[in-house]
Amino acid sequence: MQADINELKEKAKQAKAASKKLAFTPTRVKNEALLAIAQALLYKEDIILHNNGKDYKEAEASGMSAAMLDRLMLDSKRLKGISDDVKTVAALPDPVGEIIEERTLPNGLLLTKKRVPLGVIGAIYESRPNVTVDISVLCLKAGNAVVLRGGKESARSNLALASTVQEAAYKSGLPAGSVQFIESPDRGLVDHMLKMKEYIDLVIPRGGAPLIKFVRDNAAMAVVAGGIGVCHMYVDESAKIDNAVAIAYNAKVQRPTVCNALDCVLVHKDIATKFLPLMAKEWARAGVEMHCDKRSLEILKSSAGLDIKPAVDDDWGKEFLALIGAIKVVDSLDEALEHIDRYGSGHSEAIASEDKASIERFLNEVDAACVYANASTRFTDGAQFGMGAEIGISTQKFHARGPMALREITSYKWCITGSGQVRP
Amino acid sequence: MQADINELKEKAKQAKAASKKLAFTPTRVKNEALLAIAQALLYKEDIILHNNGKDYKEAEASGMSAAMLDRLMLDSKRLKGISDDVKTVAALPDPVGEIIEERTLPNGLLLTKKRVPLGVIGAIYESRPNVTVDISVLCLKAGNAVVLRGGKESARSNLALASTVQEAAYKSGLPAGSVQFIESPDRGLVDHMLKMKEYIDLVIPRGGAPLIKFVRDNAAMAVVAGGIGVCHMYVDESAKIDNAVAIAYNAKVQRPTVCNALDCVLVHKDIATKFLPLMAKEWARAGVEMHCDKRSLEILKSSAGLDIKPAVDDDWGKEFLALIGAIKVVDSLDEALEHIDRYGSGHSEAIASEDKASIERFLNEVDAACVYANASTRFTDGAQFGMGAEIGISTQKFHARGPMALREITSYKWCITGSGQVRP
Numbered sequence: 001m002q003a004d005i006n007e008l009k010e011k012a013k014q015a016k017a018a019s020k021k022l023a024f025t026p027t028r029v030k031n032e033a034l035l036a037i038a039q040a041l042l043y044k045e046d047i048i049l050h051n052n053g054k055d056y057k058e059a060e061a062s063g064m065s066a067a068m069l070d071r072l073m074l075d076s077k078r079l080k081g082i083s084d085d086v087k088t089v090a091a092l093p094d095p096v097g098e099i100i101e102e103r104t105l106p107n108g109l110l111l112t113k114k115r116v117p118l119g120v121i122g123a124i125y126e127s128r129p130n131v132t133v134d135i136s137v138l139c140l141k142a143g144n145a146v147v148l149r150g151g152k153e154s155a156r157s158n159l160a161l162a163s164t165v166q167e168a169a170y171k172s173g174l175p176a177g178s179v180q181f182i183e184s185p186d187r188g189l190v191d192h193m194l195k196m197k198e199y200i201d202l203v204i205p206r207g208g209a210p211l212i213k214f215v216r217d218n219a220a221m222a223v224v225a226g227g228i229g230v231c232h233m234y235v236d237e238s239a240k241i242d243n244a245v246a247i248a249y250n251a252k253v254q255r256p257t258v259c260n261a262l263d264c265v266l267v268h269k270d271i272a273t274k275f276l277p278l279m280a281k282e283w284a285r286a287g288v289e290m291h292c293d294k295r296s297l298e299i300l301k302s303s304a305g306l307d308i309k310p311a312v313d314d315d316w317g318k319e320f321l322a323l324i325g326a327i328k329v330v331d332s333l334d335e336a337l338e339h340i341d342r343y344g345s346g347h348s349e350a351i352a353s354e355d356k357a358s359i360e361r362f363l364n365e366v367d368a369a370c371v372y373a374n375a376s377t378r379f380t381d382g383a384q385f386g387m388g389a390e391i392g393i394s395t396q397k398f399h400a401r402g403p404m405a406l407r408e409i410t411s412y413k414w415c416i417t418g419s420g421q422v423r424p
Numbered sequence: 425m426q427a428d429i430n431e432l433k434e435k436a437k438q439a440k441a442a443s444k445k446l447a448f449t450p451t452r453v454k455n456e457a458l459l460a461i462a463q464a465l466l467y468k469e470d471i472i473l474h475n476n477g478k479d480y481k482e483a484e485a486s487g488m489s490a491a492m493l494d495r496l497m498l499d500s501k502r503l504k505g506i507s508d509d510v511k512t513v514a515a516l517p518d519p520v521g522e523i524i525e526e527r528t529l530p531n532g533l534l535l536t537k538k539r540v541p542l543g544v545i546g547a548i549y550e551s552r553p554n555v556t557v558d559i560s561v562l563c564l565k566a567g568n569a570v571v572l573r574g575g576k577e578s579a580r581s582n583l584a585l586a587s588t589v590q591e592a593a594y595k596s597g598l599p600a601g602s603v604q605f606i607e608s609p610d611r612g613l614v615d616h617m618l619k620m621k622e623y624i625d626l627v628i629p630r631g632g633a634p635l636i637k638f639v640r641d642n643a644a645m646a647v648v649a650g651g652i653g654v655c656h657m658y659v660d661e662s663a664k665i666d667n668a669v670a671i672a673y674n675a676k677v678q679r680p681t682v683c684n685a686l687d688c689v690l691v692h693k694d695i696a697t698k699f700l701p702l703m704a705k706e707w708a709r710a711g712v713e714m715h716c717d718k719r720s721l722e723i724l725k726s727s728a729g730l731d732i733k734p735a736v737d738d739d740w741g742k743e744f745l746a747l748i749g750a751i752k753v754v755d756s757l758d759e760a761l762e763h764i765d766r767y768g769s770g771h772s773e774a775i776a777s778e779d780k781a782s783i784e785r786f787l788n789e790v791d792a793a794c795v796y797a798n799a800s801t802r803f804t805d806g807a808q809f810g811m812g813a814e815i816g817i818s819t820q821k822f823h824a825r826g827p828m829a830l831r832e833i834t835s836y837k838w839c840i841t842g843s844g845q846v847r848p
Binding site: 109240376379 | 527625664667670673678783789792794802808810820822823838839841843846847
């Protein structure tokens with residue numbers, strides 16, 4: 001264990017040293033490195049898939065669920081997808097050096113607020129091996145070094161991917177040590193990593209709620225985490241019913257296992273009898289199990305073919321990550337806002353309404369990273385927002401909120417140019 | 425103690441409730457409240473100065489230094505100054521609701537990134553009573569509630585000021601509970617306050633290095649702290665000597681007790697014999713004690729009337745906060761950059777140079793909140809930067825860096841407006 005800790009420390013230290021050079025590595029060099037990484041991922045397909053196959057077999061033997069196995073699995077097509085994503089990041093504008101603000105003060109000083117990298121980013125993630133590549137290239141493009149710590153289920157896949165990235169990055173002229181990968185499976189190492197604030201500037205945990213909580217509670221450095229997305233949709237009395245049904249269907253059904261999927265529908269009492277049977281019919285088509293409050297149960301109980309049951313207290317504020325949805329009839333927009341304030345997780349919340357005043361109140365008053373009027377919560381995503389990529393979705397208000405891509409892993413500095421000015 | 429903890433918790437909870445209303449209190453109401461606070465500070469002059477007088481007497485009797493007593497002392501003129509500063513903040517643009525970014529996606533969704541308040545800000549500060557007012561009004565203007573915890577030396581002054589602010593804010597229509605003040609002198613309360621992340625979103629410590637370290641090490645919520653400013657000035661071989669002397673004088677002498685004052689001059693060997701005697705003569709005029717490395721000592725030892733002595737290891741990287749300056753001759757810009765990288769605290773660093781390439785390298789490569797070319801480090805200040813006010817100076821890279829004013833105590837949210845869009 002002590003040897004592993006020493007190695008971890010050495011790697012973090014090397015990352016810090018590399019970050020100081022990466023901070024002013026030209027855009028051209030970074031982009032060439034990313035394209036070389038994209039290419040290397042294809043060249044090394046054999047070894048990557050071979051390693052992934054071993055991970056897969058071991059995971060299968062240990063009884064991993066089919067859904068998790070699917071997340072772990074790589075094939076030629078998926079690897080090609082990962083490689084293409086790297087090219088996408090290469091094509092994005094370099095955030096480093098971007099001038100955020102510039103002005104000349106009355107005394108003639110030129111004040112320039114310039115975007116700079118954060119330094120070293122620690123990534124602690126579970127399962128999906130593509131994260132190894134995604135996070136590495138986003139960090140490199142934004143001029144940050146990275147220390148990667150993946151889950152043990154995909155240890156061999158991650159190692160093969162990280163080695164490929166490291167080699168291609170180094171050969172392309174990026175500073176040695178820019179990408180560090182922690183191999184040892186020892187869980188205690190994470191604890192030590194979280195204390196190395198001297199070397200690691202920011203930690204991004206990606207995984208389930210327990211991992212995120214552990215990182216939040218134990219990290220000595222800054223953390224940006226997303227985590228739980230308990231998403232609501234409020235159907236206002238003025239809503240276009242067709243729109244509202246389509247949005248509720250998309251948000252619940254299109255990909256139920258992700259954080260921006262819909263968990264709970266709140267519907268105004270004056271539209272509930274028209275809206276709910278139509279929505280429930282659609283949900284039933286997709287096999288959604290509905291957990292209904294008293295009033296919605298009363299409305300839906302006579303419809304045929306629905307999988308409905310009375311909601312329990314735990315259903316409110318629950319992230320289902322499955323084809324389950326909670327339904328509640330409310331008396332007013334105010335009741336909906338109170339419900340969301342109490343049970344929401346600050347991720348994505350939506351209103352379906354044709355009333356301007358209600359939409360404005362909802363967008364203003366709901367305290368979440370992303371608030372929607374007449375659109376699906378499923379759009380909360382870096383690529384969908386036009387950021388080109390995503391390193392995670394932040395539900396905190398500090399530093400970055402919502403989808404995080406390149407800019408969100410940068411800081412800034414003030415450059416002040418004068419001609420001998422002194423303070424009076 | 426338990427009663428105090430309960431009271432603290434109740435106050436933090438009230439602040440959280442107030443913050444939800446403050447977040448969408450109109451600009452007009454906030455500005456009127458600030459003007460009412462400015463006025464109330466003058467109306468209540470008698471009671472405020474009476475309380476301050478008691479604090480002052482007690483501090484004097486306890487042997488507080490003259491400099492600290494001066495920081496504690498209020499009189500009519502200073503109170504008028506505080507009141508005027510509140511009017512300045514009232515006149516600043518409201519950061520809340522500012523549209524940071526807006527675009528229409530190809531699918532027709534209108535994406536708006538809007539500035540919103542952070543929520544509740546906890547302020548833990550020492551000594552200077554004006555901080556009670558400054559932080560309160562900056563928080564209110566940016567739509568944040570605030571929980572104030574001042575130092576015990578100015579307990580009575582802070583209470584009188586906070587009560588004045590609270591009363592005027594409430595009478596002007598700001599939500600009850602927007603400004604909370606912790607009266608109990610029990611130091612252990614700070615510990616409890618730092619764990620209340622459910623109610624307090626951000627803590628800003630203002631005071632000496634030990635306070636800042638304590639807050640950083642113990643806070644469960646986000647922290648923005650400044651603290652130590654170890655500021656260097658590198659005099660390049662190409663520097664205009666007059667400019668460099670004037671800047672070194674201003675940066676060291678104009679107000680030596682603050683974080684943006686100069687601590688160490690690094691001078692290129694090829695200009696040292698010309699520059700140093702001139703600078704030292706000016707410094708000597710102001711009574712600056714000079715801690716010199718071998719080479720600078722050699723240059724200066726023949727000048728008359730200087731207070732010079734050999735530097736010790738501890739002089740490098742030291743924040744003097746006094747009329748003391750370290751001096752070192754370096755062989756190159758690279759050596760200066762290495763010195764600053766090793767000993768700087770990421771606050772403010774300057775170069776005096778007429779060489780474009782050297783200036784560019786310095787501004788790019790020095791990793792600090794504020795980097796200056798041919799200007800005094802003393803400009804690192806919210807008001808000087810045109811921000812109108814200042815809540816502190818951040819030396820961290822996360823969330824905010826450099827002078828922090830209104831925008832720096834906000835977050836943002838994404839508002840997405842559609843017409844029924846669903847994710848394909």
